[in-house]
Amino acid sequence: MTNLKQVAELAGVGLGTVSRVINNHVSVKPTTREKVLEAIKQLNYVPNEVARNFKMQKSNLIALLLPSIWNPFFSELAYYIEDELDREGYKLILCNSGGKPSKELYYFDILNQNKVAGILGITYNDIEDSLNNDIPIISIDRHFSKTVPCVTSDNYSGGRIAMRELYNAGVRKPAFIGVVTKVFSETMLRKQGFIDEAAALGLDYVVYEEPDPLMDELSFFNNFFAIKEHHEIDGVFAITDMFAARYIEQAQKQGISVPDDVKVIGYDGIQDNTLFHPILSTIRQPVETMARTSVRLLLQRIEGVPIEHDTYRIPVEFRQGKTT
């Protein structure tokens, strides 16, 4: 049976270096790493170091419940959550709910009954009564009345910043467009920030919303284009980037030019690649910080360390694109 020492001898390095390579520390030089990996391969060594750091038991499985991993905002969030969990020796179980209450209930039941170590939940439905106090939960974007801490971006400030940036770009008749869920979610504060800032600037504004989920996207925009103030609107703050992109697409079909006729700001900042045109002006969510904060709070709760606040609102910033 090969041991760590033999690997270290063959590679001509110390035990600590072998351990760092196995545990994937960034502080190892690439040439050294190669030597160690070569020795591991030659000796066919199964690193028990790894096993010591991680044994897959229910107690180190964390479930991430989200609407859909296919959505770029959620896949970025999941990427950082997995990274942070891995650093701490936890593994991530992925549960896509499709946003359906019945599937969320189904997953909560499974997770409750099977005692995962904890749950990170992103849900916009009314499933309050199904939460079980036995398993630590951290919620993202959503408050439950029970003692579930919530991590979110600073949606309210984001709404105010978006309105102010529209104003700075010359907008005098702004509109907020979005969908509204039955239960309160932090994301609703985007609208509130928009309203308060518009009022502070002494502007007339429009709010146009329909219930989530939208049954017919096209009819949403047709309804919006049909409201009587519509021809006056010269700026749009959309509840998400996807919504902003869809608005731009539909507006163009109406002969409305962005940003000449209407300035547009989204929310999320999912456009980190060159495929997206036009590049949206947007309120960038601090996805990485949100992910790592959620994991840290969940592990705190698992370890029984008290959590100071109900809500952790991470600052956002405006990112200038080509639509304002």
Place this chain on the structure above:
Amino acid sequence: MTNLKQVAELAGVGLGTVSRVINNHVSVKPTTREKVLEAIKQLNYVPNEVARNFKMQKSNLIALLLPSIWNPFFSELAYYIEDELDREGYKLILCNSGGKPSKELYYFDILNQNKVAGILGITYNDIEDSLNNDIPIISIDRHFSKTVPCVTSDNYSGGRIAMRELYNAGVRKPAFIGVVTKVFSETMLRKQGFIDEAAALGLDYVVYEEPDPLMDELSFFNNFFAIKEHHEIDGVFAITDMFAARYIEQAQKQGISVPDDVKVIGYDGIQDNTLFHPILSTIRQPVETMARTSVRLLLQRIEGVPIEHDTYRIPVEFRQGKTT
């Protein structure tokens, strides 16, 4: 203790209907579903049906090892894999390797030692010797010489189709651009299909590749723009959509107009939303079928049912965009 029968009585439906709602079958009418969920809520029923279908044990945990869930191709794949596993009572553990061989080895060690039921792996590195025959593995896009079945899109036909579509769009001096990995991967057949079709059409063609991972993307394109045949090239087949999008961005900076000067076709078909402009012409990968096939084969292997083929190549199709 509330039981299923009481829920069925209160909701005024049969036992089977309650079970279908709990198990999230699509065949239940929305109004009926609501009635059942309401009854479940009123009675505070914890569905043991769910527990019976799923008990979280090592034997129903499947690991998905992929470079990054943040990549839209992989997040779409993960979405369907999770959906298919959930139907069969399995849960998905998500492992992002970052494409690094050391992290892939680390995950394989963890998974080997902890005996998950199976592994779905997407890896483009040389980690052959670390595979363990004890745990069923299905590979996506990559062949291992050991008996690991591989599920992939029909990359070779995709390459031929792409070349033919470029030709139909008027291209007479085509180029293939991409990166090349050290170990053989099915994705290399995209280039081979391109070459064979160009030859069959009697065309002169260019292949420009650099080793994966690219250290400097900008220098890749500058090198490509500097090759002597470059001014003759009137069509580009890029190894992925992301690569095609980057080419378009860099080409525009050189004053090259797409599709007027150069027609472009990508591979993947990740652009299923309105944020992307220009809409790429592309070879669409059958992501959903690839995902469900991989899961089905993995479960077959777990159950000891022999798998007929080494490789499952799922047909692709051309999707017309605005770049040809």
